[in-house]
Amino acid sequence: QKEVEQNSGPLSVPEGAIASLNCTYSDRGSQSFFWYRQYSGKSPELIMSIYSNGDKEDGRFTAQLNKASQYVSLLIRDSQPSDSATYLCAVKPPGGGADGLTFGKGTHLIIQP
Amino acid sequence: NAGVTQTPKFRILKIGQSMTLQCAQDMNHNYMYWYRQDPGMGLKLIYYSVGAGITDKGEVPNGYNVSRSTTEDFPLRLELAAPSQTSVYFCASSYGAGISGYTFGSGTRLTVV
Numbered sequence: 001q002k003e004v005e006q007n008s009g010p011l012s013v014p015e016g017a018i019a020s021l022n023c024t025y026s027d028r029g030s031q032s033f034f035w036y037r038q039y040s041g042k043s044p045e046l047i048m049s050i051y052s053n054g055d056k057e058d059g060r061f062t063a064q065l066n067k068a069s070q071y072v073s074l075l076i077r078d079s080q081p082s083d084s085a086t087y088l089c090a091v092k093p094p095g096g097g098a099d100g101l102t103f104g105k106g107t108h109l110i111i112q113p
Numbered sequence: 114n115a116g117v118t119q120t121p122k123f124r125i126l127k128i129g130q131s132m133t134l135q136c137a138q139d140m141n142h143n144y145m146y147w148y149r150q151d152p153g154m155g156l157k158l159i160y161y162s163v164g165a166g167i168t169d170k171g172e173v174p175n176g177y178n179v180s181r182s183t184t185e186d187f188p189l190r191l192e193l194a195a196p197s198q199t200s201v202y203f204c205a206s207s208y209g210a211g212i213s214g215y216t217f218g219s220g221t222r223l224t225v226v
Contacts (some may be wrong), residue, residue, distance in 0.1 A: 008153070034214045043203055043217040046158075073181055090214075098163045098210045099171060105155035111181070 004091050006104035014112050019076040021107050023089030026070070032092035032100065033065055033072045039085045048074060063075055079111045116138050119204050119218035126194040134189040134221050136204030144207045145180065145187040146215065147171075149200040152198045156203070162187055163210070194225045 003026040013019040021035075032051055050056045050063040050072065061073040067088035073090075076083055086108050090101040122136045138145065147159040158171030163182040176198060178190040187206075191198060201222050205215035 008224060032212050037215065043220050044215075045217070046214045049214055060196070072174075092210070092212060099142065099161055100144065100205075100207065100210055103156040105153065 002091075002093050002102040003090055004088075004102050004104035006089050007108045008105060010110050011107055011110040012110045013079050015079060015081060017079055017084065019109055019111070020077045021074040021087050021089075021109065022071060022077075023073065023091075023104055024071045024104075025089075025091045027093040027102075028067075028070060028093065029094035030067075030091045031085055033063070033093060034090040034092075035061075035063060035072075035102075036090060037076045038088060038106065044088055063104040076109075081111045081113050083098045084109060084111045117204055117206055117216050117218035119202075119221055122219065123222050124224070126139070126191075126223065128178075128194060128196065128199075128225060129137045130190050130194050131190070132223075134202055134204075134223075136187045136189065136218055138187075138206040138216070139185065140216065141180050141184060141205060142206035142208055142216075144179070146193065146205045146207075147177070147187070147189045148205065150220075151200050159189065159202075170211060171179055176214065193224075196201060196206070196225050199223060199225045 035048040048063040064073045067073045086106040088106045089104040117138045146161045161167045162181040180182040204218040
């Protein structure tokens, strides 16, 4: 059974601090991992993708992947109030299945001014 | 570049009515998906398609039907609407089976009364 687990939050972080969001997945062998940001009432927006173990940085965002421990995380540096949103972790399970990504339920992040 | 376009944005249906949610993409993606998102429940896959003329059921297909006559369009049909179908519906498309993430439409908020 495909599962992607996230803490639903809310996670409250002061402005300017580092926000750390975590996600675990059940399907060992999964190859592709994504973080989506979803503002209230809006559609999910892809902000990071990662495919290899280690860190991937893009501006204030860093995605971290550890396949041995089956977790992926997202760090947001210098958090801004505009980062307040729900962050969805998504995983492409192994194999050639065409049914796409498995999503977690999301973590609600609040950046306190 | 419009990306993924969904119509309508909002709709109220009475129990037993039917409707079609429209989805069109202009990125020449073969893979298209329909998800529903309920509060606190994450994104659940309804149907997906790997190309024109090919569709398959996802996790929660009951009460819905789809067709894919062209690469661009992937409409979702609700027959005999029920209150349990009150949700936000997202259409998404991807290159490959989600290996590079999805592009989402803006969503349709449906209420069945």
